[in-house]
Each structure stands twice: as C-alpha cells, then as structure tokens.
Amino acid sequence: MQMQAVDGEVHADLTLDGRMEGAPGLAHGGAIAAALDDLFGGVLVLLETPAVTARLNVEYRLPVPLHTPLHLVARCTATEGRKLHMAGTMSAGEAIVAEASAMFVRVEIAHFEASGVPVPDAWRSWGGAARG
Numbered sequence: 001m002q003m004q005a006v007d008g009e010v011h012a013d014l015t016l017d018g019r020m021e022g023a024p025g026l027a028h029g030g031a032i033a034a035a036l037d038d039l040f041g042g043v044l045v046l047l048e049t050p051a052v053t054a055r056l057n058v059e060y061r062l063p064v065p066l067h068t069p070l071h072l073v074a075r076c077t078a079t080e081g082r083k084l085h086m087a088g089t090m091s092a093g094e095a096i097v098a099e100a101s102a103m104f105v106r107v108e109i110a111h112f113e114a115s116g117v118p119v120p121d122a123w124r125s126w127g128g129a130a131r132g
C-alpha cells in the first residue's frame with residue numbers, strides 16, 4: 001500500500017480485490033483491519049519511532065465493496081511513555097466505512113532484528129523503547 005505523509009497524517013489509497021473477499025462481493029473484515037494497522041505502521045515511520053501494535057480496535061460502519069477506491073487516513077493522537085495512541089479511518093467516497101483506534105508500544109530495534117531479517121538502515125538511527 002502506497003502511503004503519503006500530509007500535515008502529520010498518513011494517507012493511502014487502496015482498492016481491495018477478490019483476494020480480500022469475505023462475504024460475496026465484499027471485503028473481509030480482517031483485510032480492513034490489516035490495512036488500517038499497516039497504515040498505523042506508516043505513522044510510526046513518519047514519527048521515526050519503532051513500535052508494535054499492542055491493541056487494535058476496528059469499528060465496521062458500512063460494508064466495504066471490492067473493486068472500489070478507498071481512502072485511508074491515520075495519525076498519532078497521543079503519546080504516553082512508551083505508548084502511542086493512533087486513530088484512523090477508511091472511506092469510500094464521502095462515507096466512512098471503518099474507523100480504527102490502536103495502542104502501539106515503543107520497542108527497541110532488536111525487537112524486529114530478532115526475526116533474522118535485516119531492518120532498513122534508517123531505523124537504527126531512531127531512538128527505541130528507552131526514548132519514551
């Protein structure tokens with residue numbers, strides 16, 4: 001998903017296809033949650049803050065059709081020690097189809113490096129959990 005930073009928020013455009021189908025013709029709720037969680041990851045990059053999702057809440061307001069352009073927006077609403085609170089929306093045209101809130105917890109880069117897959121070089125210059 002391509003993301004863009006705009007005035008402290010992260011925006012993305014997304015069209016879900018048949019691979020993300022839940023009920024016939026409609027997006028699976030897990031795909032909607034994954035897209036919003038991924039967008040929150042974009043906010044972390046904007047903030048240069050390594051963190052992981054500890055809690056994710058999604059309010060599904062309207063069925064989300066496949067093959068329809070969706071617009072997503074996310075931002076960090078508050079920080080509290082190692083905790084970052086996030087809020088985001090997914091819209092189809094003028095209608096908000098889903099809203100998400102999440103709590104992320106700041107971690108050390110070692111949290112990601114433990115997978116054995118290298119992290120981007122830039123991440124190592126960011127302050128980890130101890131920064132909070």
Ligand SMILES: CCCCCCCCCC(=O)SCCNC(=O)CCNC(=O)[C@H](O)C(C)(C)COP(=O)(O)OP(=O)(O)OC[C@H]1O[C@@H](n2cnc3c(N)ncnc32)[C@H](O)[C@@H]1OP(=O)(O)O
Nearest residue numbers: 037038041044045049050051052053054055081082105107
């Ligand atoms: C920079 C770019 C980074 C890109 C990454 C993109 C990530 C994309 C989003 C994801 O998909 S992340 C993958 C899904 N999430 C995980 O795999 C997280 C798995 N959980 C953990 O690794 C640990 O549980 C976690 C790091 C979240 C917390 O463990 P810690 O031992 O570091 O912290 P601790 O348990 O001491 O909790 C710290 C604070 O957070 C609170 N907390 C932790 N987990 C919580 C939870 N689940 N719900 C509510 N509060 C929670 C906890 O109560 C405490 O609050 P206080 O400081 O007020 O005491």
